Every structure is written in C-alpha cells, then in structure tokens.
Amino acid sequence: MLETRNLDKSFGAVHVTRDVSLKLERGERRVILGPNGAGKTTLFNQLVGELTPDSGSVHLAGEDVTALPVARRARRGLSRSYQKNTLFDGLTVEENLSLAAAVHTGNASQLWSDSFTKPEVHEIVAEVAEQVNLMPYIHARVSEISYGVRRQLEVGVALATRPLVLLMDEPTSGVGPEMSKGFHDLLNNLPRDLTLLIIEHDMDLAFDVADTITVLNYGEVVFDGVPEAARNSKLLKEIYLGSWEDA
Amino acid sequence: MFRHNALRYAVLVALSLAALFQALTAEYFGLEILTEILILAVLVLALDMVAGFGGQVSLCHGALMGVGAYVYALVSAKAGIAPPVAMASAVAVTGVIAWVIGAICSRSHGIYFIMATLAFGQMAYAYVFEAPVFGGDDGLSGISRLDLSLFGIDLDDSRSFALFCLAVAGAVYGASVMTLQSGLGRSLTGVMHNEQRMRALGLTVWRVKADVFGLSGMIAGLAGVLAAQHVMYISPGLLSWTVSGEALVVVILGGLGTLVGPLIGAAAFVLLKHEISAWTDHWHLVVGVVLIAVVMSGANGIFGWAEARWGGWLERRMADATRKHEQEEVVSDA
Ligand SMILES: Nc1ncnc2c1ncn2[C@@H]1O[C@H](COP(=O)(O)OP(=O)(O)OP(=O)(O)O)[C@@H](O)[C@H]1O
Numbered sequence: 415m416l417e418t419r420n421l422d423k424s425f426g427a428v429h430v431t432r433d434v435s436l437k438l439e440r441g442e443r444r445v446i447l448g449p450n451g452a453g454k455t456t457l458f459n460q461l462v463g464e465l466t467p468d469s470g471s472v473h474l475a476g477e478d479v480t481a482l483p484v485a486r487r488a489r490r491g492l493s494r495s496y497q498k499n500t501l502f503d504g505l506t507v508e509e510n511l512s513l514a515a516a517v518h519t520g521n522a523s524q525l526w527s528d529s530f531t532k533p534e535v536h537e538i539v540a541e542v543a544e545q546v547n548l549m550p551y552i553h554a555r556v557s558e559i560s561y562g563v564r565r566q567l568e569v570g571v572a573l574a575t576r577p578l579v580l581l582m583d584e585p586t587s588g589v590g591p592e593m594s595k596g597f598h599d600l601l602n603n604l605p606r607d608l609t610l611l612i613i614e615h616d617m618d619l620a621f622d623v624a625d626t627i628t629v630l631n632y633g634e635v636v637f638d639g640v641p642e643a644a645r646n647s648k649l650l651k652e653i654y655l656g657s658w659e660d661a
Numbered sequence: 662m663f664r665h666n667a668l669r670y671a672v673l674v675a676l677s678l679a680a681l682f683q684a685l686t687a688e689y690f691g692l693e694i695l696t697e698i699l700i701l702a703v704l705v706l707a708l709d710m711v712a713g714f715g716g717q718v719s720l721c722h723g724a725l726m727g728v729g730a731y732v733y734a735l736v737s738a739k740a741g742i743a744p745p746v747a748m749a750s751a752v753a754v755t756g757v758i759a760w761v762i763g764a765i766c767s768r769s770h771g772i773y774f775i776m777a778t779l780a781f782g783q784m785a786y787a788y789v790f791e792a793p794v795f796g797g798d799d800g801l802s803g804i805s806r807l808d809l810s811l812f813g814i815d816l817d818d819s820r821s822f823a824l825f826c827l828a829v830a831g832a833v834y835g836a837s838v839m840t841l842q843s844g845l846g847r848s849l850t851g852v853m854h855n856e857q858r859m860r861a862l863g864l865t866v867w868r869v870k871a872d873v874f875g876l877s878g879m880i881a882g883l884a885g886v887l888a889a890q891h892v893m894y895i896s897p898g899l900l901s902w903t904v905s906g907e908a909l910v911v912v913i914l915g916g917l918g919t920l921v922g923p924l925i926g927a928a929a930f931v932l933l934k935h936e937i938s939a940w941t942d943h944w945h946l947v948v949g950v951v952l953i954a955v956v957m958s959g960a961n962g963i964f965g966w967a968e969a970r971w972g973g974w975l976e977r978r979m980a981d982a983t984r985k986h987e988q989e990e991v992v993s994d995a
C-alpha cells in the first residue's frame with residue numbers, strides 16, 4: 415500500500431535518512447520507534463511530499479508518487495497528523511473536521527454551495543468525532559479545549575479525509591497515561607483495512623498496537639520485524655537503554 | 662470563518678437606513694459624499710475579502726479598480742458599446758487580471774505578497790499612464806452612466822445615482838457573504854489559519870487563493886465602473902498606489918475581516934476627509950492620527966472595538982429575549 419525504496423536525505427552534513435526501504439501492506443499497522451533526532455519526522459515529511467528526498471522513491475498503492483506535490487498525494491489517500499499540533503486555531507472542532515471532510519468530498523472549492531452544510535460532510539464529521547471521542551467538544555474552539563483533546567483533534571482532522579494510509583507522528587506525545595490508554599481504544603475504533611504508520615515513543619503502547627515494527631537510528635533502519643522479535647532484540651535494547659531512558 | 666451576529670446585523674441595518682435616508686433627503690453635496698462613500702465601500706469589501714479572510718494584504722486593489730474604470734471608459738466611450746456590456750466587460754477583464762495576479766502571488770506571504778501586489782499595481786499604473794489609447798496624463802472623458810430609462814430611472818440625476826450605488830453596494834455585500842460562506846470561502850479561511858495543513862489535506866491552495874482573488878478583483882472592477890460613471894472622467898491617478906493604501910487604511914480603521922467594519926471605515930474616512938478639509942488642508946495628518954490611535958488601542962478597528970465591548974452582551978440579550986418569547990408561547994399554548 416505504501417512503500418519507500420532506498421530513500422535518502424541529508425541536511426548539509428547531517429545525513430538524516432539513510433537508504434530507507436519500507437513496505438506496508440494494506441491494513442498493516444506499523445510502528446516506527448527510534449530515539450530523538452533519529453529522522454522519524456523527516457521520513458514522514460518525505461512520505462507526504464513536504465520534503466523532497468535526495469534520492470529514492472515513494473510508492474502509494476503501487477504508483478510512484480515521488481514527484482507528486484503534497485496535495486495530490488493527499489487526494490490519493492495519504493494523510494498525516496503532526497507531532498506539533500497543526501490545527502485551525504480560531505475555529506471550532508467541528509469546523510476543523512469540516513474543512514478536511516470538505517476537501518475529501520470535493521466541496522472545498524465550490525462557489526455555489528456551502529461545504530459545511532453538505533450532508534456528506536456532516537456524515538464524515540459525525541463519524542470521525544465519534545471515532546476520536548470529540549463529540550463533547552464539537553462546538554468548542556481549539557483555544558478552549560485542553561492539550562490532550564487537541565491531540566485527538568490532530569488525528570481527527572487527518573482521519574476526516576478518509577485516507578487509505580494514515581501516518582501519525584507521536585499521537586500521544588505530551589499527554590497523560592489515561593489519554594494514552596484512550597488512544598489505544600481509538601485505534602481499535604478505526605477500520606481494519608486502514609493502513610497505519612505510527613511514530614510512537616511509548617514502547618508498551620507500540621508493542622500493543624503494532625503488527626510490525628521499524629526501528630530507526632541515525633536515519634537508518636536498524637530493525638524491521640514483528641513485535642515479539644523486537645522485544646528480544648539486543649540491538650533494540652541497546653538503543654533503548656542508551657538514549658530513550660532519559661527521553 | 663465569517664459569521665453574522667446580532668451586532669453585525671444591527672450595524673448593517675443602521676448603516677443601510679442612514680444611507681437610504683441620506684440618499685432620499687440630502688442635497689447635491691450630501692449626495693456626492695454619499696456616493697463617494699458607497700463606491701469606496703464596494704472597493705473595501707473586495708479588499709477585506711482577500712486581506713481579512715485570506716491573509717492576502719493586497720496593495721493593488723486601487724489599480725484593479727482603475728483597470729475596471731478604464732475598461733469601462735474604453736469600451737463604452739471610445740468603442741461606443743452599450744454601457745451594460747461595457748460594465749460586464751470591465752468586471753470580467755478585471756477579474757481575469759486579478760486571477761492571474763492572485764495565481765502568481767499565491768506562493769508569497771506577508772511582506773513579499775504586499776510588495777508583489779504593489780509591483781503589479783505600479784505596472785498597471787505605468788502602462789495606463791504611457792499607452793496613448795488611455796489618454797495618458799489627460800485621462801479619458803465623456804463617460805456616460807448606465808441608462809435605466811427603461812425602468813423610468815435617470816441615473817444622470819445625483820439622487821438616482823446615489824440610490825443605484827447603494828443598491829450595488831448592498832448586492833456586493835450579499836455576494837461577499839455568500840462567497841465567504843461557500844466551500845471556496847471556507848477553504849480560504851482554512852488556508853489563512855493554516856496553509857500547510859490545508860495542503861496536507863489535499864487542497865490545491867494556489868487555486869483557492871487565485872479564485873478568491875479573481876472574485877475580489879471583479880468587485881474592485883465594479884467599484885471602478887461606478888467611479889468612472891460617477892465622475893464621468895478618469896485619469897491615471899485612479900491607479901496610483903495611494904488609492905490601494907487608502908483602501909487598506911479604511912479596512913484596518915473599520916475592522917479587518919469583519920466585512921461590516923470596512924463599511925463603517927469607508928463612511929468614517931470620507932466624512933472625516935470632508936469635515937477636516939473644510940478647515941485645514943492637512944486632513945491626511947488627522948486621519949493618520951486617528952489610524953494610529955485605533956491601531957495602538959489593540960482593537961481590531963472601530964468595529965472590532967465595538968464588537969469586543971458590546972457584541973457578547975447583545976448576543977446574550979437576544980438569546981434571553983428569544984428564550985422568554987418561546988416560554989411565553991409555551992404558556993399560551995397551554
Ligand atoms: N529542516 C531541517 N533542516 C536541518 N536539519 C533538520 C531539519 N529537519 C530536521 N533536521 C534534523 O534532522 C534530524 C532528524 O530530525 P527529525 O525531526 O526527523 O527527528 P525525529 O526522529 O522525529 O525526532 P523526535 O523524536 O525528537 O521527534 C535532527 O538532527 C534534526 O535536527
């Protein structure tokens with residue numbers, strides 16, 4: 415469903431993505447682990463097209479999308495959430511979701527009708543709000559909801575484009591343990607055929623939700639396999655104990 | 662997201678009634694001032710649409726208005742084509758030019774966007790000034806107004822023309838609200854709040870910006886047509902960047918991104934100009950001081966200030982009133 419081949423990227427002398435090849439099957443839930451600065455977010459940026467790789471390619475549903483701009487990749491079913499909230503701050507939760515749903519349903523550039531009153535937009539907004547537990551806050555502005563709820567909305571906005579592949583960049587970063595638990599439930603609410611790539615710092619959560627795990631270190635894939643194998647990997651323990659304990 | 666609220670409706674009704682009263686009762690000079698306000702109102706609605714709801718602070722809207730005026734003058738006075746057709750061509754041509762400017766400038770932001778639009782405006786000014794067909798420094802004269810004699814209206818009469826401009830301004834306000842509450846307008850607001858996210862959601866951002874800029878240009882062109890018909894003579898000064906600057910001052914003075922605010926701004930600006938120039942030539946100085954005071958107050962213009970003070974209160978009063986009304990209905994039903 416989503417594949418990278420020999421992706422490579424440097425910022426000046428800093429080599430942040432080294433020959434990364436990944437392959438996600440339809441419906442696969444893959445977690446990316448790795449210490450701070452390992453190049454996880456940079457990899458996401460290249461997957462969605464916000465950054466151009468120096469070499470290598472990105473394939474979505476069997477097609478090479480490396481040359482496609484961000485918006486066109488998104489319209490082909492690739493969606494992401496951000497590590498740092500990237501919301502429409504002055505607007506309500508409902509409006510945030512509606513903007514995304516409007517793009518997906520083709521109502522986003524219509525002059526003769528209001529995208530926010532379209533039944534198909536309402537339907538998506540209601541469904542997503544249910545999935546990510548935003549119903550109680552639906553009419554609140556982003557400025558009025560807590561950080562944890564904003565993290566949920568961050569994922570909700572990405573979901574409202576009804577993607578084939580969803581990339582989530584540390585969806586639980588900065589939220590308390592009970593919210594992390596809630597996130598686990600949230601994942602269970604998502605359709606099983608949705609392909610998920612999740613960057614996650616919390617090891618337990620990662621092992622819990624992942625079908626497969628990729629570990630990045632200094633921009634390089636140092637592990638790729640099932641959670642059981644990762645749990646017993648010596649290399650992973652080294653990286654984990656070496657730099658994650660203090661993270 | 663553009664929303665109407667109780668205060669906005671109240672101000673809108675008050676402004677419309679005041680304008681109507683003025684149009685029906687004023688003498689010649691008063692009608693001239695009213696017409697000037699209404700034409701400026703159309704221009705600043707166009708500007709507020711892109712600057713207030715798209716973050717596109719344009720310094721070429723004066724030039725766009727000038728383009729509209731010149732196209733109208735050329736098509737009607739020089740080519741002798743009927744005014745309604747000339748009006749439509751002026752609006753269309755300005756819209757197309759604005760769309761192209763919007764598309765080209767869509768990647769630039771902030772100060773770069775301002776400078777790019779200023780450059781386009783200056784190019785238009787220089788071209789109109791130098792090309793012989795536009796009459797150069799002398800401008801063009803002998804421009805006629807729309808002929809509405811079919812409906813028994815003589816627009817050469819100042820009162821009728823002022824009422825005509827009032828009707829146009831009302832229609833433009835309605836069109837602006839509809840645009841901002843359309844899918845396109847919603848997306849534009851999304852882009853202003855977070856362009857990166859809108860793109861990541863799959864929106865072709867430059868198209869949305871160009872489309873709204875084009876629509877805004879059509880409105881600016883319409884303001885130009887009215888200006889040409891009003892004075893019946895046009896000169897390149899209409900395209901000067903100071904016109905764009907003044908329009909921006911009016912939008913900020915009234916309240917950026919409120920639509921209603923710029924209407925207040927237009928009225929305040931023109932009235933201030935005429936009142937003050939009666940006793941000193943330095944009216945710019947006074948307007949400048951007023952603008953500084955408004956900006957320094959930290960409020961979003963005159964209307965933004967009023968909305969912060971009374972908007973919520975009025976809204977609650979209205980809500981209470983409806984609730985009471987509903988309760989009474991329930992009681993009378995029972
Ligand atoms: N635009 C940029 N220009 C230069 N260097 C960058 C840029 N973006 C990221 N980097 C560097 O690339 C490296 C990888 O950064 P990245 O954000 O991808 O790490 P990460 O794995 O997401 O880390 P974290 O867990 O802290 O989010 C870091 O050293 C970072 O400083």
Ligand SMILES: [Mg+2]
Pocket residue numbers: 454455456497583
């Ligand atoms: Mg990161």
